[in-house]
Amino acid sequence: MERLTAEEAYERLRAGNERFLNDALEGAGRDEARRRLLAQSQHPFAVIHCCADSRVAPEIAFDTGIGELFVVRVAGNVANRSTIASIEYAVANLGTRLIVVMGHDNCGAVAAAIAGGEISPSLDYLLEYIQPAVRSSDDPDPDAVARRNVQVSAERLVTESDIIREAVANDGARIVTAFYHPATGQIELV
Template sequence: MNSQEALSRLKDGNARFVSGKPTAATQNQDARQHLTEGQSPYAIILSCADSRVAPELAFDTGLGELFILRVAGNVANTSTIASIEYAVANLGTKLIVSMGHESCGAVGAAVAGGDNGPNLNKLVSYIQPSVDKLGKDAPVTDIIKENANHSIATLLEKSDIIKNAVKNDGLELVSGYYSLSTGEVEFGF
């Protein structure tokens, strides 16, 4: 499946989710058994760890369809980059989505600033360039979207595997924004 087919499939699944008519059928014993032989997810989703954001549900998918990385603020750090590289290099996945969401607490922490302890401070440091670019007074939604774009830029900057797959293998990177209130995912801003 190429990147455009994968993106279309995500959009179709999201439309079913938003309309309340999900059809994902690969959540049963047969699907689990088939997946013991391997995986071939059609998209990689770098998403926030927020409990209100569930990419499998938002895109109406089942087991084995998405390669999902969840970390507060959907940041591209060493661990998420390495995991994404694995999927690109070994699973042949052609689409990466960096998906922020409405009311992201990690972005809110970056905007608020202050000392949140060494671990959260490190996480927030990955989001800070988006706050700095737009300013603390910018609408939080705009900063969340910029953070999704920044994660894409970081993936391209920090990974030769991803960069080469874009250049030579048809890999595409797209930003996304999930609305908690509607369930709709906006792509590419």
């Protein structure tokens, strides 16, 4: 499979979401030929760092096939050690040059972070990563906090990772933010 620049990858994602919105999915690259092609290697053209929410399905919403997206999912699309490490792998080893950090409307993780309180040690650990967005959002509305949370995660990819920061500064990599509207399927790509 061909390698794409960040700009080409961005355009491919935009076009794929357009097809999704128009109920015109191609669904290409999901067959035996694609599986065979990818048996020994992968060169995904974009990283999608998004929430685990079942309504947020990047391969469908961007109409992509197997091997095209390197999807890193965790509730609240937080940038912690594990998610940053996963993205570093795609950037350093697979040549992926576009990183999309994508939040969404009605995010349960964001709502839980706003509500506060103790739930479980693991959930409390996760939600702690969303608290900076809760504190720094201009607007207390959960969707506004979710948008702020995307910014926080995108910033952390740069501040916490030498590999990602270097790739952006010197090697053609780009980080963009996105916001998904599950009710319509629309993805705002910034």
